[in-house]
Amino acid sequence: MDSERGMHPALYKAATQGNVASLMKLVKPDDPSVLSSTTPQLNAALHLAALHGHAKFARQILDINEELLVAQNDDGDTPLHLAAKAGKLEAAKLLVGRSLAWSMDRKTPLIMTNKEGNNALHEAVRFRRVAVALALVDADPSCGHDLNERRESALDVAARQGLVKIAQRIVDYPWVEQKQESLPPVSGTALHQAVLGTHLMYLHVTSQQQSFNKYHCTAEIVEILLERRPELVERIDSNGNNALHYAAQKNNRRVVEMVLNKRTELAYKPNKERQSPLHVAAHYGSTEAIKALLRECPDVAEMVDSSGRNALHVSVASGKADALRCLLRGVRPAELLNRVDRNGNTPLHLAAKMSRVKAALLLLGDHRVDICFRDRDGQTARSYVEMNVETKLRTGDQLDAYEMHLLKQLKQQESKRCRKQQLPPISGRRRALNTKDFDSVVDAYFLAATLIATVTFAATFTMPGGYDQNRGIPLHGRSAAFKIFVLSNTVAMCSSVVVIFLLIWARQEPVRLRLHNLMWTQTLTIIACLAMLVSLMTAVYVTVAPIAPWLADAVIAIGACSPALFFFISWLGR
Secondary structure, three states, X not given: OOHHHOOOHHHHHHHHHOOHHHHHHHOEOOEHHHHHOXXXXXXXXXXXXXXXOOHHHHHHHHHHOHHHHHOOOOOOOOHHHHHHHHOOHHHHHHHHHHHHOOOOOOOOOOOOOOOXXXXXXXXXXXXXXXXXXXXXXXXXXXHHHOOOOOOOOHHHHHXXXXXXXXXXXXXXXXXXXXXXXXXXXXXXXXXXXXXHHHHHHHHHHHHOOOOOOOOHHHHHHHHHHXXXXXXXXXXXXXXXXXXXXXXXXXXXXXXXXXXXXXXXXXXXXXXXXXXXXXXXXXXXXXXXXXXXXXXXXXXHHHOOOOOOOOHHHHHHHOOOHHHHHHHHHHOOOHHHHOOOOOOOOOHHHHHHHOOOHHHHHHHHOOOOOOOOOOOOOOOOXXXXXXXXXXXXXXXXXXXXXXXXXXXXXXXXXXXXXXOOOOOOOOOOOOOOOOHHHHHHHHHHHHHHHHHHHXXXXXXXXXXXXXEOOOOOOEOOOOOHXXXXXXXXXXXXXXXXXXXXXXXXXXXXXXXXHHHHHHHHHHHHHHHHHHHHHHHHHHHHHHHHOOOOHHHHHHHHHHHHHHHHHHHHHHHHOO
16 A cells, blocks of 8 residues: 555554454455555554554564564654653563564664654653663663763653662663763763752652652662762763752752762862852852852852852842852851952942842841942942932932832941941932922822811811800900911911912923922921911810810920921931
């Protein structure tokens, strides 16, 4: 049958169902060519039988046409590849046995690769088919170290997947030492992959809602590799990272300790960016790895990367406050906290420039940090935070309350700790008032003036103490306190009315008159508020003093202290 027309429907059905009797009816003794027909994906009947795990059907096909053992479909997969992917153990064992009996002068299916460069063992491990993978390793241990197009071996994949039994079986064979890689693989060695697989393996088990110690399998594979293949600990990936760099990234303290016990000097081996494992841990916020590294190698904190930054700089730049806190606890020399990078930035300067407020506050809380230090441009951390605030004011960006708090703390610390040093001046400049800002200020004053006018107008017709119903005059009209109430209430209302009209006209005036009106608006609003406060105190005094003098005196005292409280709070904020 012409293969371009597809596989015979009866053969396809027999292969997927494993019906040997139907197969024998289709295959003629003198013409077995029907077995060579394929599906549009170039899958032969043997491919389908292997995929569905029909070992008896596959054996019958091989007895008729053994050449189909090495047939490849459109993806380059042999029947053994498909059995490995699907985890069909009986079919895989049959194909492995036939492969071992294959003539030595021909390429065996055990080492044949598909378009991705994967052999059957790669596929079994990739799909976590443990039983099939173990059978393939026993059949040909060398397959465990063959590299695919991504330069990954089956051992690398098994290590990343956390498949302990497979990794153990592969490294148990002594010939492993004969295979050497000429170039460092992009994704590292099997040891790198074992560490890297920590996070991937954890996601896999949690997706099945199983309880699992995410570090256990990784640590076990690392232990196996360190014992059986100790040379891997010295190997690096294409970026110069050793296994300790990977462990630092994944925050796996147990693996960090295991690698350090095997090769302590790895803590001092930088990658191509001159980053030590501590730099990597700081960048990713790996606090457990930082603790382990500083405990075993405390002086590794002195190492700097290609930018001249130590781990403190890196934790600030990456915004990892927990890592910075951990470093501050573990790093002893004060010089490291004030070291400058190639651009002249201390960690505090870097935090100020990048608006890392939390990191800056942590550094500010450590007495070893020199907040008086001036960089190459003569600026302190305070002056950089001040510049950031001024930039936001100028561009109309929203100010961060935490950043304002940081600026306040820096000013206070400078005034206490830097009295004998020359520092850049504190900026007193204010931003120019743009149209958007002006409208916001006008709205605020307009609302305040309207409320004051409404309250004082209502107070005019609800005089304190009430009216004489016969004569229509206030009962306390002769009291001095009442007269003060009337005057202050009138001042408050008239001032607020004037403010309202000034603001109405201010929107239509040129810039110079706008600012003039706004200045008078501010003054008159203050007068109106103070007058309303006086009217409150006198109104309470008129009505309460006759029956509770102490209460009236208390109200007057509280009211009189209100302006003083305002000025005190304003002074604290400077």
